[in-house]
Amino acid sequence: MATIAFIGLGNMGNPMAANLVKAGHSVQGFDLITENLETAASNGVTVMASAEAAVKDAAVIITMLPAGKHVLSVYADIAPKAARGALFIDSSTIDVESARKAHAIAGENNLLSIDAPVSGGVGGAEAGTLTFMAGGSADAFAKASPILEPMAGRVVHCGEGGAGQAAKICNNMILGISMIGVSEAFVLAEKLGLSHQALFDVASTSSGQCWSLTSYCPVPGPVPASPANRDYRPGFAAGLMLKDLRLAQEAAQGAGAVTPLGAEATQLYALFNAMGHEGTDFSGIVNFLRGKESG
Numbered sequence: 001m002a003t004i005a006f007i008g009l010g011n012m013g014n015p016m017a018a019n020l021v022k023a024g025h026s027v028q029g030f031d032l033i034t035e036n037l038e039t040a041a042s043n044g045v046t047v048m049a050s051a052e053a054a055v056k057d058a059a060v061i062i063t064m065l066p067a068g069k070h071v072l073s074v075y076a077d078i079a080p081k082a083a084r085g086a087l088f089i090d091s092s093t094i095d096v097e098s099a100r101k102a103h104a105i106a107g108e109n110n111l112l113s114i115d116a117p118v119s120g121g122v123g124g125a126e127a128g129t130l131t132f133m134a135g136g137s138a139d140a141f142a143k144a145s146p147i148l149e150p151m152a153g154r155v156v157h158c159g160e161g162g163a164g165q166a167a168k169i170c171n172n173m174i175l176g177i178s179m180i181g182v183s184e185a186f187v188l189a190e191k192l193g194l195s196h197q198a199l200f201d202v203a204s205t206s207s208g209q210c211w212s213l214t215s216y217c218p219v220p221g222p223v224p225a226s227p228a229n230r231d232y233r234p235g236f237a238a239g240l241m242l243k244d245l246r247l248a249q250e251a252a253q254g255a256g257a258v259t260p261l262g263a264e265a266t267q268l269y270a271l272f273n274a275m276g277h278e279g280t281d282f283s284g285i286v287n288f289l290r291g292k293e294s295g
């Protein structure tokens, strides 16, 4: 069992750290928010006074922070203080360029590192069933895999440093576009007098089948566990979807990739967010497409 520093104990970080404790690891945590530290302590995490203190004697350092600037600032502070041979795992969703810079900071300090963003949301973090998309060397990945295991349903090695973040934003671009496509189909079905259930029964076993339809249906009824059945409480908030779509657009511009549907999805989610729906589940976009804000 390892001593693990966990920095960033928010909605995702706290349940992830709790699963590491349950697996028998000794977890030293730090966050800027007192309430999050209290939750961590109640889960068996040893609360530390600073990120630098959390890193002391840790064999593995996991970060779960909001954005690239937070990750780079924390890496710059703690990498020089980390134990020899320590492994850095960043599970935040951040831009590919910052992910590569984070790897460079670790490398300059002779430390192994992987970017390992996740899919599965708070529910997956609590259940220990997250999908991790990892980027980094084969050595770093081999060392990270058993550490990720108690938090993971699946761990995929996507390639060198930054490849995990690349996989994450490509996946979420598909998700944003497909949710809008499925929502448009339900809105059209309503206008054509076709019931939600009839469209679901056909499309879920036809060529329109996709995760946004069969696991996360944006209208109430056909998939009882989807947020549509609880007034679009997240789930995965529209604010986070917009963040990921913007990261995909930045990456597409930097790489010269043509992503017209990704660009359109970004604009639609920006409008939905601007109407005050950052905290609404992203499948609530169906109401925006109907010309209704809620309900």
Ligand code: NAD
Pocket: 007, 008, 009, 010, 011, 012, 013, 030, 031, 032, 033, 036, 051, 064, 065, 066, 067, 070, 074, 091, 092, 093, 094, 118, 119, 120, 121, 122, 235, 236, 237, 240, 243
């Ligand atoms: P969150 O805002 O709940 O947690 C982030 C935490 O980082 C906060 O508690 C904040 O206080 C802490 N923090 C910020 N700067 C810090 C610093 N310098 N030192 C220590 N702590 C610091 O966000 P979250 O929902 O837990 O998401 C974390 C990351 O995971 C984001 O990059 C997000 O995009 C990604 N993600 C979230 C979800 C989800 O469903 N919530 C799903 C997949 C990926």
